[in-house]
Amino acid sequence: MDFKQFLVVLRRRWLSIVLLVTITVGVASALTFTQTPQYASQSRVFLTVDVRNTTDAYAASLFASNRASSYADLAGSTELAQRVIDQLDLDMTAEQLASRISAEVTESTSLIELRVTADDPQEARTIAEVTTAQFTKYIADLETPRAGSESQLIAQVTDEASLNRSQVSPNVALNLTVAVLIGLLVGIALAVTRDLLDRTIRTADHVAELTDAPVLASIGFDHDIRTAPLLTDLGGFAARTEAFRLLRTNLQFIDLDHQPRSLVITSAVPGEGKTMTSTNLALALAQTGRNTLIIDADLRRPRVASTLGLDPAIGLTTALVGKTEIHDAIQVHEASGLHVLASGAKPPNPTEILQSKITQDLIRRLRSSYDMVIIDAPPLLPVADASVLAKLADGVIIVVRHGRTTKDQVNEAIKRLNQVGARLYGVVVNMVAKRAVGSYYYYYYEETGPAGRQPIAGPTRAGDKTGRRQA
Structure with missing residues (x-):
C-alpha cells in the first residue's frame, strides 16, 4: 500500500x-x-555532617550523599507515616498515608525533596509540614541508635511545605x-x-483483477430509489439518468463489427440491483427510439412487470404453455414505449423451462424482431438459470454492488459463464456510496442514485396497469 x-x-x-x-x-x-482532584505540597531537607576539620569535609559530603538516597526510600515507610498519623490524628492507615508520601534526591547532592498529596491543598500542606518535621526526627533517631550518643548526620529543613492550589492530578x-x-x-x-482484509469490489482495479471485461458504468446510491425507481420518474439531468445514458453509449462500443442485439443482465448473488439495472437500461434504450424488449426471465422472483406497473400474470410462461400468443403476452410501457414480456405464472421447474427448445426458439425469434432484447436473469451463484440464458444471448453484463459483492463471488460467477461459453461484455458497479468519491467509479456532478435496489411494490391488479398489451 x-x-x-x-x-x-x-x-x-x-x-x-x-x-x-x-x-x-x-x-x-x-x-x-x-x-478526585489531588493537590501536592513540597518541602526540602538538606543532610549534612558535622565536621570541624576541612580535611574531612569531602568525605563527609560523600557520606551525606550516600545516606540521602537511603533516607529518601525511608520517607515512604509506614513507620514515618504512623508518626504523622498519631500527631495529626488522621483517619487513615499507615499504608494509605505512605502511598501519598514520596521523596526524591536532587542529583549529586544530599538534598531530599519531600512530596505529599491530598484531596485538599491546605490538607496537603499540613500533612507535608508534619511529615517534614517527623522525617528529620526519624533520621536523628536512626543515626543515634544508643542513648546518649550524638548523631553526626544533621537533617535541616531548607524549604518549608508549600501551598499549591493547582491540582496535580488528574x-x-x-x-x-x-x-x-x-x-x-x-x-x-x-x-x-x-x-487489507476487505474482499469487496470497490475500484476498477478490483474488477480488472478478475476479468478483462471493462466497467461499463457505475450507478450512485440514491435514497429516493423507492419513490422514484425508474428513469421516467427522474429529470433529464439526474445523476442516475446520466449513468444509464453512459451505459447505453458504452454498449455501442462493445463490438463494432457485431453489435449486440440481446443481453442478459444478471448478478453473482441476490440484492445487487440487477432487475433495476436491466429495467432502466431497457428504458434508456427505448427513449432513443430503438425498438426494445425486456424479458423477465427470473421465473423465481419476477419483478420487472411490477416495477413498471404492468400485469405480471401474463407473460413468458403463459406463452410457452400455449395459453396465449406471444404478441398478446407482450405489453407496452406507455411512458417510454418499452415492450415488456413479463414472467407469467411461476412454474415449479424454472431451469427446465428455460433449457427447453421452445424457449430457445422463442428468444431467437424475439431477437430477430427487436433492435435490442434485454433479459433480466436470476443471480448466477444460487441457481443455473442465468447460465442457461447466457448461452442464448449475444453477451452478459454482471451487476455488482459496490462495497458488498466480494471478489470471490464475482470470480465464481465469471467461471460459470466461461463454463457455458458465454461472453461477458462488462460489469456495472451499482449503489456506489457518496463516500466512495475517491474511487475510480464515481464521477457524476451530483449524487442521486442506486439504480439497483429493488423497490417495495405491492400486488398489481390487471385494471391498474399503466401499459397495454401489444395488438
Whole structure:
C-alpha cells in the first residue's frame, strides 16, 4: 500500500476513525472527571555532617550523599507515616498515608525533596509540614541508635511545605491528548487492517483483477430509489439518468463489427440491483427510439412487470404453455414505449423451462424482431438459470454492488459463464456510496442514485396497469 492508497483508505474509513477517537476521548473524560482532584505540597531537607576539620569535609559530603538516597526510600515507610498519623490524628492507615508520601534526591547532592498529596491543598500542606518535621526526627533517631550518643548526620529543613492550589492530578490536558493519539493510532490501524482484509469490489482495479471485461458504468446510491425507481420518474439531468445514458453509449462500443442485439443482465448473488439495472437500461434504450424488449426471465422472483406497473400474470410462461400468443403476452410501457414480456405464472421447474427448445426458439425469434432484447436473469451463484440464458444471448453484463459483492463471488460467477461459453461484455458497479468519491467509479456532478435496489411494490391488479398489451 503506497501513500496515495493510504490516504484513500483514511478518506473512506474516516467515520470509523472519528468514532474510535470519540470513544477513547469519552472514556478518558469519564475517568478523568470522575477522579478526585489531588493537590501536592513540597518541602526540602538538606543532610549534612558535622565536621570541624576541612580535611574531612569531602568525605563527609560523600557520606551525606550516600545516606540521602537511603533516607529518601525511608520517607515512604509506614513507620514515618504512623508518626504523622498519631500527631495529626488522621483517619487513615499507615499504608494509605505512605502511598501519598514520596521523596526524591536532587542529583549529586544530599538534598531530599519531600512530596505529599491530598484531596485538599491546605490538607496537603499540613500533612507535608508534619511529615517534614517527623522525617528529620526519624533520621536523628536512626543515626543515634544508643542513648546518649550524638548523631553526626544533621537533617535541616531548607524549604518549608508549600501551598499549591493547582491540582496535580488528574492532568486533564495530558489525559485527553493521549486519548486522542491512542484513538487515532487504533482507528488508523483498524482502517488499514479492514482495507487489507476487505474482499469487496470497490475500484476498477478490483474488477480488472478478475476479468478483462471493462466497467461499463457505475450507478450512485440514491435514497429516493423507492419513490422514484425508474428513469421516467427522474429529470433529464439526474445523476442516475446520466449513468444509464453512459451505459447505453458504452454498449455501442462493445463490438463494432457485431453489435449486440440481446443481453442478459444478471448478478453473482441476490440484492445487487440487477432487475433495476436491466429495467432502466431497457428504458434508456427505448427513449432513443430503438425498438426494445425486456424479458423477465427470473421465473423465481419476477419483478420487472411490477416495477413498471404492468400485469405480471401474463407473460413468458403463459406463452410457452400455449395459453396465449406471444404478441398478446407482450405489453407496452406507455411512458417510454418499452415492450415488456413479463414472467407469467411461476412454474415449479424454472431451469427446465428455460433449457427447453421452445424457449430457445422463442428468444431467437424475439431477437430477430427487436433492435435490442434485454433479459433480466436470476443471480448466477444460487441457481443455473442465468447460465442457461447466457448461452442464448449475444453477451452478459454482471451487476455488482459496490462495497458488498466480494471478489470471490464475482470470480465464481465469471467461471460459470466461461463454463457455458458465454461472453461477458462488462460489469456495472451499482449503489456506489457518496463516500466512495475517491474511487475510480464515481464521477457524476451530483449524487442521486442506486439504480439497483429493488423497490417495495405491492400486488398489481390487471385494471391498474399503466401499459397495454401489444395488438
